Amino acid sequence: MILIGEYNNLKVSKKVDFGYYLEDEFGEEVLLPNSALNDKSVEEGDKLKVFVYRDSKDRIISTLKTPELTVGNIGHLEVVGQSPIGAFANFGLERDAFIPIKEQAFKLKVGKKYLFYMYLDKTDRLALTTRLDKYLETPEPDKFKVSDEVDAIIYDTCTNGTLNVAIDKKYRGLILGNEHFEYIHPGEEVKVRVKKIYDDGTLGVTTRKKRLDEKDVLTEKILQHLRENGGFMAFNDKSSPEDIKKTFSTSKNYFKIALGGLMRQKLITQDKEGTRLL
Known part of the structure; x- marks a missing residue:
């Protein structure tokens, strides 16, 4: 079964004027257009690792180009467009990924980068959300310790001044209101220090130095x-x-x-x- 929004290992089954058809072990085919070869020489019978998605005409195609984000993962992407029903972010391929209005926890600005989780919507199209809470992980014990310096990206803000952050784009963390003296906008990257590890594994971090x-x-x-x-x-x-x-x-x-x-x-x-x- 060919999976949309993910990498697939497929065999080149035949060449056509506009590209190559690839197939999985069950004979299901997907097109690899000439424009998506990424300068790679391809022959019939080759086995390729390709990313599969829907193009601007809503056709399922594959590419040898590397996207910045795949389904089920979190990435830091730039917003490149707005529409009445949502926004669009560049994830490295010809078609931008869609962010529905209901999946925007705050107002997105074109030209700014934010953290997004990528998923497939009900029509098998790639979509993004800024609502990351349920997708962030709890680090395994001893992965972090108090005083460690780590990279964080703000993904949401609270009215009491607390900032919700993703550590290494993966783990749940927070910066309390008294642990930062300047307002930090969602999407901003900051260097922080682990100050506390809560019972549930959430990392309490601070922008303040020792x-x-x-x-x-x-x-x-x-x-x-x-x-x-x-x-x-x-x-x-x-x-x-x-x-x-x-x-x-x-x-x-x-x-x-x-x-x-x-x-x-x-x-x-x-x-x-x-x-x-x-």
Whole structure:
């Protein structure tokens, strides 16, 4: 049986002017058009690994080109078009994959990349969804440990500021609202650190660095801000948490720690107006 949306190992049964017919062990055939040969030389009797899908005319065809995503998997794809009933994402072949309106958990923007799960709809056409929760896996024990640095992509946001993320495009994770200081949009890739592993295997991750590293980065950011503003800034350890977060993307607690370190080094002085570089 030839499977749509997946790789199939098929034998070249005959050549025609517009390509080759391939067949499985039961004699079921599918066309491999000349345009899909990907510069490969093909002869009758060859066994080929091809991807099978429906082309723009809704015909079932095969290709030797490599798609970026296959059915049953998650990929990071660019949205390339919109229509009244959905959107389209490029997955590396001539026909783009369709994202129905009901499968969009948020508004998609053309030119942006998002995480999608690929599936076959009721008409055997390739389709995508941004609703990934039930398709993400729980990592096996000991695959990750606290303090590991991993790659994550945001796939959804919550009203309380928590970000749902996919680790390595495969495993379920989340970033709590107090573990990131800047808004991160769905589809964005971030480097994160594992902070907690929940009982159900979900990875609690953070965009914040380890405390010592974060202090060093923040210290340099404060000094740079002072240098760029004539050696003065209207911030001190009494400034509001909101203003500090907006300018320095950090908490007031971390900001006060960094200021204290700079004062001990006699690099700055504070007064009621703000902070000055010595």
